[in-house]
Amino acid sequence: MKGNDPLPPLSWDSRRIQLQGFMTGLHQLEWLLVTLIVLYLAIIGAPDENSHWLLITTALYFGFSLIASRLQFFGSRHRWLLAIHTWVMIGFITWFLHSTQGVSGPLTSLYLLAVVTSALTLGVLATMLEVMVIGACVLLLFELGDQNLTAPSNLSLVSINLIAFLIVGYLTSALVDGIQVSNRMLLEMASRDPLTGLFNRRAFNDLVQPIHAMARRSRRPYSIVVIDMDGLKDINDTQGHGAGDHIITALAQQLTDHTRSSDLLARYGGDEFVIMLPDTDARGAVRMLHRLITDPGEQASPISIGVASYPEHGDSFESLFAHADQAMYASKASGGNRIRVHGAPQAA
Structure with a gap:
């Protein structure tokens, strides 16, 4: 952040x-x-x-x-x-x-x-x-x-x-x-991930709750984005974990550069990142993530992205995260390096 x-x-x-x-x-x-x-x-x-x-x-x-x-x-x-x-x-x-x-x-x-x-x-x-x-x-x-x-x-x-x-x-x-x-x-x-300096999973889960409650009261949309790196295991196996760590930190910096100060960004675990985008529907989230895909920066590994938005795809953070996670795996199954919105027939 x-x-x-x-x-x-x-x-x-x-x-x-x-x-x-x-x-x-x-x-x-x-x-x-x-x-x-x-x-x-x-x-x-x-x-x-x-x-x-x-x-x-x-x-x-x-x-x-x-x-x-x-x-x-x-x-x-x-x-x-x-x-x-x-x-x-x-x-x-x-x-x-x-x-x-x-x-x-x-x-x-x-x-x-x-x-x-x-x-x-x-x-x-x-x-x-x-x-x-x-x-x-x-x-x-x-x-x-x-x-x-x-x-x-x-x-x-x-x-x-x-x-x-x-x-x-x-x-x-x-x-x-x-x-x-x-x-x-x-x-x-x-509350911080020692490698990237981003919020960790525990901090993200705690901080997301008041934002979700505020969105429900004000009836404002927000989007949950789940990002997973493609091929990190191959990089660790062939180039070593030091190279893998470098790729992870480069992606963390790229995500930080492409998010707003009001967005909540965290390393959720391993090579998985999660972003909460307040006041952003699925269409707005795809526009922001498209810039991320087309500007790879230093990270050499492609990424798979899943998106779910409130209230369109669920009424609780837990369900939205599950839907975004499923969309991310669908994106990965489609070849990776693409964005899929939950419920959409094809990747964006």
Whole structure:
């Protein structure tokens, strides 16, 4: 496929899949925060003057997290909703610290939950921005608590906490980025044919399903083309498998040059290739494939081609592929190096 491949990234967007996986962890972190605060209030006790507001705020925050966990509005296009969660978490922690012991107590480390949440889902830049906001909240808490920030003990406390937040946020974000790179590499290995660089059979079968569903909804035609090389076994037997591989890669390049960016091209196995041509009926597919036949390029082996089109020749991808495969074998039986449309009395 070409670099500007517009195919829907449904099954192959590792970032989106990873964000969806982090959703469960996000709500668990929020509930862990509520649990720690409830334990603190149960063991240490709430301050008399702010106890009712503190309990109300904790209940509201827990309700916000609980409702959000039941709503399926998260996705790769709604990362700003993840940011809202972290901003709300920072605001809640700041209110709790202001209502209890301020930043001089041990619960300042609760900000780490917000830092980790941002690092897991929003990336390095957003996390560093939130660490700066946390620093501003800490300074605000000092101001509201009438504490002297320039005192050595307070200054060292703030510095150590902010440095810890920066280190944790950066390392966690870097780890997530490394996981995403590894996922993309594994995905590329699992979905691409190593010899030609085209999609393999598994990837083609997965990617073709949303295109088929879209064609059914919009009542638009598409064509399935099955291509098989004639005489590859003889080339492997007489010239070696290296020569056979060269012929296969040359044909793959020729097919890539003759397909559109919207077409789905794959090496289906061995010397068999398959193409899905969206918005193309059988007549249009034959016109495109005729140019392929008359422009052999570097590949020296003739090819047999079978075509089946939706909805003319079937209502499912499986039936269309079977019909195109049968047409390809009929083309091969007729002498090869020709195109046959399913149901047509003779090759095109």
